[in-house]
Amino acid sequence: MRLACLQVEAQAWQDSHQAWAEIRKSILEASQHHDLLIVPESVYPAYFLAPFDKPEYEEAVEKILAEIKEICQTTHTYIAFGYADKNENLASLFNPQGEEIARKSKSNLWHFDRRWFKPGAEVVTADTEFGKVGLIICADARLPELVRSVALEKVKLIIDLANLTASGPEIEKLSNAQIDYMLATRARENKVWLAVSDKWGVEADTVTYAGRSAVYSPEGTCVAQAPSHQNGIVSVEIPTDAQGEIQCIAHEELPPRCPDLYGILTTETAKLPMYRYLTEPVIPEDLTPFVTVSSSLTDGGLKDARMTHVKRLLELEPNLIVLPTARGEEEVAPYQGLLADNQFIVVTDSTDGQTKSRLISNKGVLAGYRTKDSVPQQDVANPENQFPVVKELPMGRIGFLHEQEMLLPEAARCLMLKGADAVLWQHGMSLAKAVPLARTRAAENRIFIIAVYSGVLGNSADGASFIVDPSGSIIASTLLNKPLHATGAYCNFCNARMKSVVPGTHLVYDRKPSHYERLVKND
Secondary structure, three states, X not given: OEEEEEEEEOOOHHHHHHHHHHHHXXXXXXXXXXXXXXXXXXXXXXXXXXXXXXXXXXXXXXXHHHHHHHHXXXXXXXXXXXXXXXXXXXXEEEOOOOOEEEEEEOOOOOHHHHHOOXXXXXXXXXXXXXXXXXXXXXXXXXXXXXXXXXXXXXXOEEEEEOOOEOOXXXXXXOOOHHHHHHHHHHHHHHOOXXXXXXXXXXXXXXXXXXOOOEEEOOOOOEEEEOOOOOOEEEEEEOOEOOOOOEOOOOOOOOOOOOHHHOHHHHOOHHHOHHXXXXXXXXXHHHHOOEEEEEEOOOOHHHHHHHHHHHHHHHOOOOOEEEOOOEEOOOOOHHHHOOOOOOOEEEEEXXXXXXXXXXXXXXXXXXXXXXXXXXXXXXXXXXXXXXXXXXXOOOOOOEEEEEHHHHHOHHHHXXXXXXXXXXXXXXXXXXXXXXXXXXXXXXXXXXXXXXXXXXXXXXXXXXXXOEEEOOOOOEEEEOOOOOOOEEEEEEOOHHHXXXXXXXXXXXXXXXXXXXXXXXHHOOO
């Protein structure tokens, strides 16, 4: 199946009539050589619609949609087309017969677009001759619940019509968080193809677009991508099976979903722990621990070396040390005896697929978290024990994830909603695999991800420990190719209490828990 993502230059709505002739020409040209063409969000009349003369342009929309239908019939192509009409930001999917088989209204309104658009339905899919596909629009992809709900409908391909904004002095180097790591993670965590079509250039002298239209494989690999500064067509051959349906092949095994543990996703927003914490007064300096992460030295037979290493790290005066996983259970007392007040250390043991993390102070073990083959070992009957968050620390609140659990967007989301400022993640992934995942979880939840690499001893060439802040930026990292290394950074947990991404778009207040029922049902 030949797929194309069309990238066009942005224009102000006042120029849309003149621009449409050139855009139509590009659509017609691309359609002749592809089975499916994706056109960006609000390609007509525009995205920034203030002030806007609606009657004239609403009348023109009907004519333009008729032209799209005619192109579908002439070229025998599916076309996903983005446009604004009657206070909605819409994407319509037309089949080769010119019939509209799906219509999606943007759900996660972004920044100023809520001034002229109203939110639409969460999940929209359509059956095609190549298999089921899902439709999303731009910022919809920032919500893990929304994309997961679409993927659970057994789609093979997620079609993303976007206007991804960017900032920077050089137009040839523009990018965006979704382009850098989020969209790849969406494809990877759901094992689906994902294709995004974006604009480039500047609209209304204020909105700059990133371009970078792209196609991502089910393994989270960017197969092809446009530049950030010109028109173009991203053309990719999507593999199909003997019946002509899209194949979604990925070698990475995803951990099993645990819907019974995701109940907080459907909790009324005002009843969430995080909703309450957002109004707490805080003293920034008290919520800014110095966190140290170490990597690689994981063999349980090297306990003396680990203890020497910890003593050295304590000279740096950290508030929190997170050690890599050891093979075999470690004694707590030796660590406990080294710690001062308001100092904590996390040790993790792994034996026969069972992993256990313990948070230790100078008074003993404060909390623990246990998994078996990346499945939480918890009391399902007691919601408070599902993805526990440690609340007693003077520096803030933390949660834990082990290994492949980070691949489940629901797991980190549950921890954030329960109040976690930071998630401590023990993992054995390569840096190339771990970083996009951690950055996505940090940015989509606006929390810190403290990622500790626990690879095989002596095999540290492709792994590192690192810390990601709520913006998705890496603020500290150990070195590759270094068997024993530690680093640290101040982590201002106050930033994790700021859940506004841009003005008018809030991670907690804008949630729609009534829409997430599908996520808590067993497949």
